[in-house]
Amino acid sequence: MQARGIVLAVIFGALWGYIAAIVLGVSITMVFAVPAALTGWAAAAAGIVGALAWLLLDNAGRSGPYDTRRLVIAMIAYAIVLLLLTFFAPLGFALGERPVGGVLVLLVMSIVTVLAVAACFDDAPWRELRRYKFETVVLRGLKGFGFVFFTVIVAFPFYAMLMTSFKKQADLLANPLDYSINITQGFNELFSSYIELFQDFNFGRLIVISTVVSVVTVIVTLAASIPGAYAIARLRFPGRIGFSRSILMIYMVPAIVLVIPLYAVFSQLGLRDTLLGLMIVYPATTIPVALYMLQGYFRGLPAELEEAGMMDGCTRIGVIWRITMPLSVPALASVALYVFMIAWNEFLFAFMFLDNPDIFTLSRGVVSLNSSEVPRQHLMAGAVIVTIPILVIFLWFERFLVSGLTAGSVKG
Amino acid sequence: MDTPARLSAEELEAARKRTGPIEWREMWLAFSMLAPTVLIVAAVVLLPLAANFWISVKPIGLAELRPPAPIVRERVRGEIAAAGDVIRVEYRVRSSSQDRPVTDVIFNDTLTEGLVPVTIPEECSIDGAAIECRMAELPPRERFTLIFELEATAAYLDAGSPNPRDTEVEATGRSENVLTSFEFTLENFRKVFDAREFWTVLWVSFVYTIGGTAGALLLGLFAAQLLNSSFRGRGILRGLFLFPYVSPVIAVAFTWVFLLDPFSGTVNAILTTTGVTGETINFLGQRGLALTTVIAFEAWRYFPLSFLFILARMQSLSSDLFEAAEMDGASPFQKFFFISLPQLVGIVSTLFLLRFIWTFNKFDDIFLLTGGASGTRTFTVNVYEQAFAISNLGAGAAVAVVIFFVLAIFVFGYFRFGPKEEGM
DSSP: OHHHHHHHHHHHHHHHHHHHHHHHHHHHHHHHOOOOOOOHHHHHHHHHHHHHHHHHTSTTTTSOTTOHHHHHHHHHHHHHHHHHHTTTOTTSSOTTTSHHHHHHHHHHHHHHHHHHHHHHHTTOOGGGOOHHHHHHHHHHHHHHHHHHHHHHHHHHHHHHHHHHTTSOHHHHHHOTTOOOOOGGGOHHHHTHHHHHHHHHSOHHHHHHHHHHHHHHHHHHHHHHHHHHHHHHHHOOOTTHHHHHHHHHHHHTSOHHHHHHHHHHHHHHHTOTTSHHHHHHHHHHHHHHHHHHHHHHHHHHSOHHHHHHHHHTTOOHHHHIIIIIHHHTHHHHHHHHHHHHHHHHHOOHHHHHHOOOGGGOOHHHHHHHTOSTTSOHHHHHHHHHHHHHHHHHHHHHTHHHHHHHIIIIIOOO | OOOHHHHHHHHHHHHHHHOOHHHHHHHHHHHHHHHHHHHHHIIIIIHHHHHHHHHHTSOOOGGGGSOOOEEEEEEEESOOSSTTOEEEEEEEEEESSSSOOEEEEEEEEEOOTTEEEEEOOTTEEEETTEEEEEEEEEOTTOOEEEEEEEEEOHHHHHTTOOOGGGSOOEEEEEOOOTTTSOOOOSHHHHHHHHSTHHHHHHHHHHHHHHHHHHHHHHHHHHHHHHTSSOOTTHHHHHHHHTHHHHSOHHHHHHHHHHHTOTTTOHHHHHHHHTTSOSSOOOTTTSTTHHHHHHHHHHHHHHHHHHHHHHHHHHHTSOSHHHHHHHHTTOOHHHHIIIIIHHHHHHHHHHHHHHHHHHHHHOOHHHHHHTTTTTTOOOHHHHHHIIIIISOOHHHHHHHHHHHHHHHHHHHHHHHHHSOOOTTO
């Protein structure tokens, strides 16, 4: 039973030692541009020693997991081992070079590592780690790792995107790890990529075009899918089941299969290189989704309310307008947001159809920045510009979007 | 499974038997409410789908989308120094197409003031100042030269000797549109199936689809476990975890491309400074590895979707079972594997089927990351490659037809083995 506890301590010590060192080290390098060589393996070894020290100092089970004496000794053990293993250069430079920063980082690393190990074990008695407690501890370790893992894989690309847009191509090539920005250089210098995009590449215009196209798509989609969804959810007519099935099937038709015929036909009709063409294609791709989501929601509404309305002399249309629609505001909002998101993010048709830079949508405009003549920070600034509105809208209405997505479209 | 056709026939019959005016009115109301949807979807999805089959058996390239037209070039030979001098104005006429004729060609030009025709070609006539020439047929790859001899008068010199080429030539002609002709070929399909590439593409498509779907589901399942309990900052993390799915694909794909760059990418810099690898890794340019990277991107971008659905399902699970298991001394992993997981099988399999189809349909991601190079060419990328990179629309459409049939099998599987929802 004791062996289990020790093995877990070794694993957690190594894991957290390594993760703390790498994550902290990389973050410091990226934020402060200190060229740190990272010492993951040494930190893992130090983490093992620190974890074991913490484990063995439990005073025969009488000291709690967060007992100060226990934690501090473990941290000191960690720090000493790390210093010895790295020849007093835990961050790749001698501690004497940057004493304050170096010691501070070392302190944070030791605290994070030891506390993480302590939090994984918590009050589990490591000397008799029976199955239940053992699995609880393993699960805590997994969860902790999961939080770090997901946060890093999601946040890191977005951070890189944002910071790259503030840098200069030459700096980026010289040190790809350096994401520090010099705030003292002034607004114009800092935002030079953005300013250039708005001045030379007409991004203001692109934003307007993208907004118009997306809003029109939302309106057309809702106008067609609300009555359609209502008919499928409430009215009886022959072929209703077949109909709602085929809606789902249309949702599964890949856009790339439609591109060639639409390209050919739109070229002949002169619709290809126009925004009208896009505004015809986009609703067609979103209506099936919207219809499917809405009919699921409408079906969940109590029919009695509508029947009461009919009894009181409302027509069908009146019932839809006065009863169903006000009740479905959350669903309508989530569908509208979802459709807006699809239209805003759409890339394939915009890329295939639009050649004229005057009518580019934002997505199309950003793709056109992907050439060797345009510096990398411009492309990233474009990516930030196209991403920010959608993220803001999304975070603002997150609840709507999430509940609508999960409740309406797929039932458990 | 009920076939829609039989059911609808039954319903129709039932409706006739009742023959209530209310039923009929309801039916027509339903049809009129569905009309806009049906119209738009028919015009932009169903018709193109049918048109795709049509194009796939046509010998058509990107260039032939523009129908062949006559091209007329005007040249002036000789110079005018004094009245009475004669110049030659030549019209060179040819078809814009290399292999298709143009018929009923007519072109018009304006006779420059002060020039008097001496000889005119038999195809042409002059009415006042208007020149009109007619030709019955312009075979491809043949050029015709129509020559006018014009004599200058004093009026011409007085007008400041305008160049006869200044007036614009307008040419029209009739030609057969390849799209609407009845010329068919199976060459496109032969091209698609003959190449050894076909099997590679098939293999890559399936590896990508299965890998991407499974990766996104596993990550989503993991993430859902993390956020199932409530704690401070949970809302923020949930919002953050959805970022990859919500953001535009162009933004995140280009970010990945830059991060993974073998020379100046941050990921390689991290890997080398931490000593994980000695040499930089070409994530998107190395055969095999590129496919793995693209799958990782797919899993990264779509785990939020499965995460959302799985989390919603987990939160609707009743806690009774968990409490009972707790009383019986079930360990955490036992609870997960024997209580949570069985109740999640439904949503996970639904997600798997849907994501499988959507991943198979995915084009943007691979196109932006690798452009289909380094062994990452799936069917969808191949459509683009054939139709627009090689400019053979017919071959692209043939690949799309293959996609359509593979998908039809999936969708059939989805409805056959997929979840049965009430009322559907």
